[in-house]
Amino acid sequence: MIRVNGQAGGANAGESVSALLARLRVAADSRGVAVAVDGEVVPRSAWDSFILSETASVEVLGAMQGG
Amino acid sequence: MGVGSPDGADALTIAGRPMRSRLIVGTGGFPSLQVLADALAASGSELATVALRRIDPAAEGSLTDVLQQAGVSLLPNTAGCHTARDAVLTARLAREAFDTDWIKLEVIGDQDTLLPDAAELLLAAEELVADGFVVLPYTTDDPVLARRLEDIGCAAVMPLGSPIGSGMGIRNPYNIALVREAVAIPVVLDAGVGTASDAALAMELGCDGVMSASAIARAQDPVAMATAMRLAVQSGRLAVGAGRIPRRTYASPSTPDEGLAEFG
Structure with a gap:
């Protein structure tokens, strides 16, 4: 089961990071968003080509007031 | 113009980047993005920290837009990280998200005091410097640790005055002054500032800048406190350049005795 931001089932195995972000309404050119899969950064340039596996743990992060 | 000149000639330079504001x-x-925008304008600051958290698709308004409109550069932080590994990964994600190499490195070692974990901090700083980051570590007021962070290649050190959000001011001013003596890189007092006099004291102790979060954000009037902090940082800096008089136990008359009348 894929996990997205700690929630199970937020994405489908075989889909790209870009497809997931589109469903989360994150624009492809949006500044201030970063993605990690299984503890590794997925650079913006790889969002289209990075395919999520069945056990992927995805973190979609953005700017928050802090510090 | 020299130290403390308010005309911008006395810039705070970190990693080759001059900033007119030392706040x-x-x-x-x-309480809101609008209050943040107004406070930023009042503060005169050119640099503001942001955290990286799971996105909330329902959130209204864009923090990055507010900062951009305010003409303020982002300083991402690694707040909430407890290990070098998490802090390094967060820094790399922040670089990806915000297109900046600058990182305010926080590695927390204790949940109650939010004091830095010195061992993890050094590990993370070393890795991030090697990876090309401009590292500004949140650290204790330990001059030896500050020197180690400088040796590693950090662009500045950010010693705490007292625990984050405590508003307790500078609990050990002698250590802050020792940190300033120990390193050549900029020293920016971070954490503990409760009100304007704390910021002025930091500057008078020789700090090159002050960071303030809670003291402004949680003040009853954040915009007024932002103004107070701006003026306090400028005042403290000016006072350093002006050169204070030495402390003495007994009075020293400011009016000369010479020419004093004798009334018989």
Whole structure:
């Protein structure tokens, strides 16, 4: 089961990071968003080509007031 | 113009980047993005911290837009990280998200005091410097640790005055002064500032800048406190350049005795 931001089932195995972000309404050119899969950064340039596996743990992060 | 000149000639330069303001604002805790925007304008700051958290698709308004409109550069932080591994990964994600190499490195070692974990901090700083980051570590007021961070290649050190959000001011001013003596890189007092006099004291102790988050954001009037902090940082800096008089136990008359009348 894929996990997205700690929630199970937020994405489908075989889909790209870009497809997931589109469903989360994150624009492809949006500044201030970063993605990690299984503890590794997925650079913006790889969002289209990075395919999520069945056990992927995805973190979609953005700017928050802090510090 | 020299130290303390308010005309911008006395810039704070970190990693080759000059900034007219010596006040860094933390964006956490403001009641709204509008109050944050107004406080940023009042503060005169050119640099503001942001955190990286799971996105909330329902969130209204964009923090990055507010900062961009305010003409303020982002300083991402690694707040909430407890290990070097998490902090390094967060820094790399922040670089990806915000297109900046600058990182305010926080590695927390204790949940109650939010004091830095020195061992993990050094590990993370070393890795991030090697990876090309401009590292500004949040550290204790330990001059030896500050020197180690400088040796590693950090662009500045950010010693705490007292625990984050405590508003307890500078609990050990002698250590802050020792940190300033120990390193050549800029020293920016971080954490503990509760009100304007704390910021002025930091500057008078020789700090090159002050960071303030809660003291502004959680003040009853954040915009007024932002103004107070701006003036306090400028005042403290000016006072350093002016050169204070030495402390003495007994009075020293400011009016000369010479020419004093004798009334018989």
